[in-house]
Amino acid sequence: MVTEPSRPSCEAMSRNRPCLSAQRWSPRAFDADKPVSPAQVLALLEAARWAPSCNGDEPWRYIVWDKTRDPAAWQKAFDCLAEGNQAWVKNTPLLIAAGATSRFRHNGKDNRWAQYDTGAASVSICLQAVALGLAAHQMGGFDAQKL
Ligand SMILES: Cc1cc2nc3c(=O)[nH]c(=O)nc-3n(C[C@H](O)[C@H](O)[C@H](O)COP(=O)(O)O)c2cc1C
Numbered sequence: 001m002v003t004e005p006s007r008p009s010c011e012a013m014s015r016n017r018p019c020l021s022a023q024r025w026s027p028r029a030f031d032a033d034k035p036v037s038p039a040q041v042l043a044l045l046e047a048a049r050w051a052p053s054c055n056g057d058e059p060w061r062y063i064v065w066d067k068t069r070d071p072a073a074w075q076k077a078f079d080c081l082a083e084g085n086q087a088w089v090k091n092t093p094l095l096i097a098a099g100a101t102s103r104f105r106h107n108g109k110d111n112r113w114a115q116y117d118t119g120a121a122s123v124s125i126c127l128q129a130v131a132l133g134l135a136a137h138q139m140g141g142f143d144a145q146k147l
Contacts, residue, residue, distance in 0.1 A: 020127040026137040028088035035068040036094045040132050044096075047128030051121035057104050059114035060121040065095040082141035089139075097147060098122050 036044075041064060048060055067074040077095045078086065089095070100118040104111045122138065129136040 020130045024126055024130050025135070027135045028137065030088075030091040030093070030135070032091040032093070034093065036066070036134060040134065041066065041094065043132060044125050044128050047124040048121040051117070051124045053117035053121070054111065054113035055104060055106065057101075057106075057111060057114070057117070058121075059101040059111055060118040061099045061101065062125075063097040063099075067093045067095075077147065080143045080146040081139065082143075085139050085141045092137075096125070 045062060045064070048062065049058070051058075051060070053059060063077075065074040065077040074095060077097070078089060081089055098118055098121075100114040102111060102114060103109060126136040126138065
């Protein structure tokens with residue numbers, strides 16, 4: 001008999017510290033009436049800032065579009081998304097683009113870990129979202145040239 005693998009219970013992983021990884025998932029339904037506050041945005045970006053990186057280079061760069069603060073800018077970012085994503089992203093209050101620099105700051109040499117580090121920082125954002133009672137859904141379906 002084949003059974004679905006169950007997600008590890010938070011309690012099993014740690015009694016005192018809830019396991020954020022097991023609570024994280026990628027929803028496709030968002031509440032248009034619930035904005036993300038500036039303090040929450042800051043907490044999300046802080047989570048990325050504390051992520052580990054090769055040589056402490058912190059190669060990640062994030063652009064944030066907040067629908068509440070600047071709907072026109074949010075719309076421009078939204079227009080770069082694949083159609084399939086637009087269908088469910090329309091109600092999200094916040095869009096964040098992740099990018100990575102390609103060279104180390106201290107010597108200008110190629111940083112081949114930059115994308116790895118940026119992925120780690122982005123997961124930190126997703127986990128921080130869980131900790132804040134929010135949800136994040138990562139997307140590769142967008143037109144990077146248009147953005
Ligand atoms: C790099 C990357 C790109 C993704 N691109 C999309 C996307 O374009 N559209 C989408 O709906 N989900 C996208 N996802 C979300 C995945 O489909 C989702 O994480 C996966 O199905 C696992 O589900 P879970 O996050 O709920 O555990 C992407 C995830 C990652 C990490």
